[in-house]
Amino acid sequence: xxxxxxxxxxxxxxxxxxxxxxxxxxxxxxxxxxxxxxxxxxxxxxxxxxxxxxxxxxxxxxxxxxxxxxxxxxxxxxxxxxxxxxxxxxxxxxxxxxxxxxxxxxxxxxxxxxxxxxxxxxxxxxxxxxxxxxxxxxxxxxxxxxxxxxxxxxxxxxxxxxxxxxxxxxxxxxxxxxxxxxxxxxxxxxxxxxxxxxxxxxxxxxxxxxxxxxxxxxxxxxxxxxxxxxxxxxxxxxxxxxxxxxxxxxxxxxxxxxxxxxxxxxxxxxxxxxxxxxxxxxxxxxxxxxxxxxxxxxxxxxxxxxxxxxxxxxxxxxxxxxxxxxxxxxxxxxxxx
Numbered sequence: 001x002x003x004x005x006x007x008x009x010x011x012x013x014x015x016x017x018x019x020x021x022x023x024x025x026x027x028x029x030x031x032x033x034x035x036x037x038x039x040x041x042x043x044x045x046x047x048x049x050x051x052x053x054x055x056x057x058x059x060x061x062x063x064x065x066x067x068x069x070x071x072x073x074x075x076x077x078x079x080x081x082x083x084x085x086x087x088x089x090x091x092x093x094x095x096x097x098x099x100x101x102x103x104x105x106x107x108x109x110x111x112x113x114x115x116x117x118x119x120x121x122x123x124x125x126x127x128x129x130x131x132x133x134x135x136x137x138x139x140x141x142x143x144x145x146x147x148x149x150x151x152x153x154x155x156x157x158x159x160x161x162x163x164x165x166x167x168x169x170x171x172x173x174x175x176x177x178x179x180x181x182x183x184x185x186x187x188x189x190x191x192x193x194x195x196x197x198x199x200x201x202x203x204x205x206x207x208x209x210x211x212x213x214x215x216x217x218x219x220x221x222x223x224x225x226x227x228x229x230x231x232x233x234x235x236x237x238x239x240x241x242x243x244x245x246x247x248x249x250x251x252x253x254x255x256x257x258x259x260x261x262x263x264x265x266x267x268x269x270x271x272x273x274x275x276x277x278x279x280x281x282x283x284x285x286x287x288x289x290x291x292x293x294x295x296x297x298x299x300x301x302x303x304x305x306x307x308x309x310x311x312x313x314x315x316x317x318x319x320x321x322x323x324x325x326x327x328x329x330x331x332x333x334x335x336x337x
Contacts, residue, residue, distance in 0.1 A: 002195040008053045010164035010196045011129070011185065014171040015054070015091065017200050019061055022089060025175060026065045028076055029093030033058040033068045049093060051131070051190050073103035077128070081111050084126040091175060094130040096142045097184065100149070111180040112155030123178040129171065132160075133186040133224055133274060134306075134322055139313035145223075145274040147184050148281050151251040157205070158251045160184040162226035164194040166203060166249055173202035186224040208255035210262070214244035217268040217332060220259055220285055221245060225272040225323060232328045243332065251281055259285060260292050267298035270331050272323060277305040299335050304328065 005013065019025045031047050032054040048055025058066040069076035073094060080090035094100060100107065111124050134143040150158045157179055161167040167185070174181035211226060212233050221229040226247045233243035246262050248255050263269055269289060273282035282303045289301055306321050 003198060004193045005164050005168075005196040006190065007164045007167050007185070007192050007194075008051060008190040010168040011053055011171055012055070012057070013196070014168040014175075015057060016060065018091075018172055018175045019057075019065065021200070024087065025089045025091060026067075026083065027054065027057065027061075027091045027093070028067055028069050028080060029054075030069055030071060030095050032093050033063060033066050050095065051187065053185075053190070054093065073099050074106060077103045077106040078110065080126050081106060081114070081124060084111075084124045085114065085122045089125045089175060090127070092126065092128045094128050097130040097132045097146045098141050098144045100130070100146065107150065107156070108153055112153050115179065116155060124180050125178045126180050127171070127174045127177075128180075128182045130182065130184060131187055132184050133188055134311045134318060135188045135224075137313065137315060137318065138187075138311075140310035143311035143318075145184075145186075145276075147182075147222075147251050148275045148279060148284075150182050151254075151281060151284075152279075155180060156252060157181040158184070159203075159249055160186070160223040160251060161203075161249055162189065162211075162221075162223055162247050164192070164196045166209075166247075168196055169201050169203040170249065172200065173205060176202065177205070184223065188224045189227070192227065203249065206250045206253035206255055208246060208248040208250065208258040210244065210258065211247050212243065212245040214242040215266060216242040217270065217335060218244045218246060218259075218262040218266045219270045219272060219328075219332070220262075220282075221247060221272040222251070222281060223274065225274055228323065228325050228328060229272060232325050232332065235325075236329065236332065241332070241336065248285075254284075254288075256288055256292075259288065263289055263293040264296045267296055268335050269297075270302050270304060270328070270335060272304045272328060274306060274323060277303070277308050280305060299337075302331055302335050304331050
């Protein structure tokens, strides 16, 4: 076993590595540097955002490179796009992906199109890191999983790492990319731990990973759902059911080959996606499989997604909304008959 880090510590380490090596990288967002009271409490006590992911960065890099913004997502994402066009490499924390709605024009019509519309005369090396996911009792405005909205936009790269190792390497790759990249961090992963190399490394753009090899059925899972799929796969292995677990990691560009190769081997598939069920990543992956693997399928493609409803605050309702290990196990056994 190598060095163990939590998911949020791996992200913090990636930011430090990138900022130490490149003075053009700045970081901005809400409450990442201590808020308006920073002068009185001292920069060592910076809050570091609602989950402490950026804690300590202002102490090392100062308030010229790490700074708080007003509560105006449209304003600070627009400012970051302008800074990127002028030669900086902004890293922006969008506190919750739910808040993207008030700044969506900046995502849809500005950052995504500028390099294309200016014929490559400018680049927009902006990275947005944002929080997503249910399970923390944060109710409907702080719990959504909306990565499919961004995977849909030409010009944006997007990824949703499921492990601390992938979070570190994915963020380093994102920051150093000359195009807009958005990284989705699931809140339920922040305190999970895993092996993380100390060195500087980057994930390969658009490359997924087989997290567990198997022969009876393929599970394609995203973000936090990967860990739940792996737990179910380990449990079913004791019942002589061999489950292959695929983590695409990157949503755009999507690693189509790794999914197709797995389906050709197993002939059966369950796709698990915490995003809203209509037009989510799971439906896109299902279409990919139906197009390229139809002759290899021995059972219908099955998708496991939440109900088409907002995330409720009441614990019993949120628990029912979530995709549990029990639901995954039942779906696998239903497919296998």
